[in-house]
Amino acid sequence: MAAVDVNAESLGVPRKQLMESSGNAVARVCRDLTDPGSSVAIVAGRGNNGGDALVAARFLKEYDVTVHLLGRPETISTDIARENWEALVASEADIQTVTDSATFELDDPDLVVDAMLGTGVTGALREPEATAARALNDSSATVLSVDVPSGVDADTGEAAGVAVEADHVVTFHDDKPGLGSLDCDVTVEDIGIPVAAEVFTGPGDLLSLRRDPQSHKGDHGDVLVVGGGPYTGAPALAAQAALRAGADLARVACPEHVAREVQGYSENLIVRGFSGDHLAPDHVPELLDFAADRDVVVFGPGLGDHDESLAAVREFLAAYDGTAVVDADALQVVPDVETEATLICTPHQGELVKMGGETDTDWETRRELVREFAADLGHVLLVKGAYDVVSDGDEDRVNRTGNPGMTVGGTGDVLAGATGALASVLPPLDAAAVAAYANGRAGDAAADEFGGGLVATDLLERLPAALEGDQHE
Numbered sequence: 001m002a003a004v005d006v007n008a009e010s011l012g013v014p015r016k017q018l019m020e021s022s023g024n025a026v027a028r029v030c031r032d033l034t035d036p037g038s039s040v041a042i043v044a045g046r047g048n049n050g051g052d053a054l055v056a057a058r059f060l061k062e063y064d065v066t067v068h069l070l071g072r073p074e075t076i077s078t079d080i081a082r083e084n085w086e087a088l089v090a091s092e093a094d095i096q097t098v099t100d101s102a103t104f105e106l107d108d109p110d111l112v113v114d115a116m117l118g119t120g121v122t123g124a125l126r127e128p129e130a131t132a133a134r135a136l137n138d139s140s141a142t143v144l145s146v147d148v149p150s151g152v153d154a155d156t157g158e159a160a161g162v163a164v165e166a167d168h169v170v171t172f173h174d175d176k177p178g179l180g181s182l183d184c185d186v187t188v189e190d191i192g193i194p195v196a197a198e199v200f201t202g203p204g205d206l207l208s209l210r211r212d213p214q215s216h217k218g219d220h221g222d223v224l225v226v227g228g229g230p231y232t233g234a235p236a237l238a239a240q241a242a243l244r245a246g247a248d249l250a251r252v253a254c255p256e257h258v259a260r261e262v263q264g265y266s267e268n269l270i271v272r273g274f275s276g277d278h279l280a281p282d283h284v285p286e287l288l289d290f291a292a293d294r295d296v297v298v299f300g301p302g303l304g305d306h307d308e309s310l311a312a313v314r315e316f317l318a319a320y321d322g323t324a325v326v327d328a329d330a331l332q333v334v335p336d337v338e339t340e341a342t343l344i345c346t347p348h349q350g351e352l353v354k355m356g357g358e359t360d361t362d363w364e365t366r367r368e369l370v371r372e373f374a375a376d377l378g379h380v381l382l383v384k385g386a387y388d389v390v391s392d393g394d395e396d397r398v399n400r401t402g403n404p405g406m407t408v409g410g411t412g413d414v415l416a417g418a419t420g421a422l423a424s425v426l427p428p429l430d431a432a433a434v435a436a437y438a439n440g441r442a443g444d445a446a447a448d449e450f451g452g453g454l455v456a457t458d459l460l461e462r463l464p465a466a467l468e469g470d471q472h473e
């Protein structure tokens with residue numbers, strides 16, 4: 001929900017606007033439950049759950065409304081809830097602030113709106129909320145809870161202590177899993193979150209990347225890129241992208257002549273060369289050994305399509321049970337390989353067709369096709385295009401960052417490496433979606449500076465900022 005929120009904001013629908021819709025929805029349900037002229041007590045906490053009900057108070061003109069704010073107004077925890085509180089104060093609404101639980105009293109209302117706590121609750125209710133919850137449960141009024149009965153965990157339906165026993169719950173946007181187990185009526189109200197906030201990747205998707213300050217080297221990924229042969233730049237780009245996307249270590253396994261070049265491109269990479277001028281089945285046992293201690297393997301950058309190289313990829317995947325990103329020529333082995341590994345395949349549309357998938361000019365049709373093909377393959381697909389489509393066969397995301405300048409060589413290698421780094425800290429679908437989003441953003445930042453003349457290394461430098469959430473919030 002937090003991610004969808006930030007994405008909605010980036011689409012021009014700020015949180016305060018959603019609160020206005022929620023408050024309006026609460027008022028609508030109040031009207032369904034009581035006749036005009038009835039007395040309504042609104043019991044508001046100091047977070048956004050309370051804020052929703054403060055908005056509702058403004059809508060309920062034909063009722064006798066009293067607002068009880070639990071706690072001091074100075075401690076209201078969000079700007080938008082505070083602004084709605086101040087609007088009530090300025091309007092001389094009937095308000096009471098409850099700083100001491102002993103002073104909390106309901107004046108025998110017909111309806112109580114419980115907006116003490118919503119999804120922001122942690123642990124058992126403190127005071128004055130606990131006393132207020134008991135008073136609500138003892139009253140003969142109908143109790144309407146906003147979003148979730150206060151004290152109840154919206155995900156599990158459980159309470160760590162006393163909780164409000166609601167007659168009705170009005171929740172927003174989508175049903176909450178914990179509400180199903182409660183003995184009350186639940187209304188789900190649309191609050192105008194654009195569908196696009198869920199379909200398209202946005203800055204909200206970056207929230208999943210917040211780093212734990214206590215973490216150690218290796219916690220953020222040890223990525224092995226296997227590639228090189230006819231091309232030498234590609235594996236170096238992918239491995240550097242992994243570092244720029246937050247991996248702690250990036251290694252490259254490639255033919256000896258490529259190894260020298262790769263090391264020359266960057267001293268930040270750990271490079272291991274193997275004999276011959278291309279990957280071959282003989283190298284597989286050593287590679288499996290090398291891959292065993294890594295978080296993610298990225299297969300394909302610069303690999304070429306030598307029969308022996310493709311046979312080696314096939315043998316490797318048949319014996320590997322970790323996570324692998326598969327790109328470029330390595331993709332063609334995926335449809336007929338039996339593997340325990342979790343694969344994230346990153347084809348462009350030509351490569352997708354070569355794998356047996358279908359494409360379409362309309363992105364919505366493509367979204368369906370990609371989802372079906374991902375389900376058939378049993379792997380995650382990130383299909384690149386003007387709109388990238390990411391699916392695990394069940395859920396899907398669409399990414400629209402990026403620009404035509406990114407058709408230059410090497411940007412796909414950057415994306416594969418970034419996906420590898422993110423797959424060591426996120427579930428595969430999220431890793432692919434965030435990588436596509438950030439890679440496109442890095443490309444957009446590069447295009448701002450270099451227009452159609454951008455090159456893949458420009459993306460490397462811009463990846464860290466593209467993965468930083470704060471700049472977009």
Ligand SMILES: NC(=O)C1=CN([C@@H]2O[C@H](COP(=O)(O)OP(=O)(O)OC[C@H]3O[C@@H](n4cnc5c(N)ncnc54)[C@H](O)[C@@H]3O)[C@@H](O)[C@H]2O)[C@@H](O)CC1
Pocket residue numbers: 001002005018019022045046047048049050052077078116117118119120121122123124125126127129146147148172191
């Ligand atoms: N997109 C969204 O996320 C939307 C959220 N909305 C509302 O926003 C709510 C979430 O708002 P918040 O994140 O501000 O959280 P809440 O309003 O649920 O709670 C946060 C407040 O409760 C306090 N608190 C936490 N645990 C407590 C405890 N055990 N005892 C006493 N006080 C406690 C915190 O210090 C903070 O002041 C939702 O439940 C919903 O009502 C709606 O406006 C619709 C849109």
Ligand SMILES: [K+]
Pocket residue numbers: 049114115116117118145146147148149150
């Ligand atoms: K509530």
